[in-house]
Amino acid sequence: MAIVPQHKHHFGNESLIFMQNQQPLADALYEMLQTQRSDMLEIIKFGQPARPTMTFSEWSAADAFTALTQRYSDHLYRNHPDAIREAKPVQSLWAQWYFGLLLPPLMMALLLGVRAPDCAPQHIQVEFHENGHPCAFWLNAQEDEDARYLNAHQRIDRLIQQHLIPVVNGIAQHGDINARLIWNNMGFSFSWFLGELKNQLEETVILQLEQALFFTSHLLDGSDNPLYRTMLPRNGLMVRRSCCQRYRIPDVDQCGNCTLNPA
Template identity: 55%
Template sequence: MSTVRYQSAEYGSHPLIFLQSHRPLAGSLRALFSEHRAYFLDTIRLNEAASAGCMTLAQWSQPENFSRLNTLYSDFIYREHGEQPRENKPLQSLWAQWYFGLVLPPLMMALLLENRALDCSPEHIHVEFHETGRAAAFWIDVQEDEEARYLSPRRRMDRLIQQFLIPAVEGIERHGDINGKLIWSNSGFAVHWFLGELAPLLGPGLHAELEHAFFFSRSLSDGSDNPFYRTMLPRDGEMQRRTCCQRYRLPAVQQCGNCTLKPV
């Protein structure tokens, strides 16, 4: 079994846990997920041939494909409420929550707990869509991002934002029914939640550093705008999402337990 030990020399003042192994990167990530979050392997396929119908970002974001997926998901959500006007904004908000909720935690774990950096370029990631139109699984062509191997944890997260997240958010936003700020707000909540899940492995210092970088820094390390800035805010002694995700507007979809709105 792979061993885990602390390293701090090359990665700043805070200790970062790295998985030390000479096995191929896909095998190391599979072992990492198996040890800490085995359920990831239900929806994340590493170096397996993508099934028929899987699409990369460049493919699913094309108007004809996105429209088809949106229609399938709308038909599913409104299947028992045909008389109700359909609203694409909350529909795509929930669709995006499925998409990023499934893929973000595994990518974060891979980049923060493995010494080699996974290449998260969109062309290396195929998405399998459920019959209802939402994301169901991600098939990753595992390759090492050699330029990112010795980057600090914060800079690895910045690279994830720029390399993978911004193109995916733009791929949804370009169709005109939802603005990117709402998607970033939803994704910010997912990031904050999973940082908390990783806190025992990262240590309090690194966890605090990453939380600050994600939510309290206006800029990424290269000076570009940080899209997660203030998507989570301190309220009543805890971090809370800034805005409502709008999912409550969909039929038979309950308000989030931590919704920013008053009960409806």
């Protein structure tokens, strides 16, 4: 696939730029989502949590993570008490809740806004469903001053290094799931939501991000790109490279685009 040259970031119309620059960042992010994807306001909140949440250092600790994933496993296997439980597919689905919910609003904030929130894990607290999986996020909307003048590729690269790598490692450190499977699942989330943004971003920006995420082996600092080749072109479509393992859980169907399905 041809490499797409970098293009200047497109931030929207001038009135939006002026409005965002005059508001607290939390208000600007709220209004952007309210206008464009109001459903996401059930997933991501701005300001102080109103319900019980956990910080990254809290939920990724061994005792807390084990308790959360055990609750989720109890829920998934509730109708099959005698089945042999497998931690790997359970944690694969658990991680899909985390990144599948959080990535879209963060991508919107970073790709459509003039000002960017600091996405470091310490600025994002997680609310957990009674079944143990992530269900909402509370963003302490601190501006990432260094990101204001970065282009789309640079901002997403910053998200990968600042938030995604530490959180993936925080999940994988417990030993039941490898980081590669989490990144393969996340590649699909990135690819899907880039498709959702095709009417809001210039085509050259979409192509540049696809090139950087899936066809470039290194991040901007020269370190390995964990999303490299997690999505592959096939018959004119981008398809996931490997199965997420969810089919191994009773009563959980394969994904519609599962790699195990006959071609």
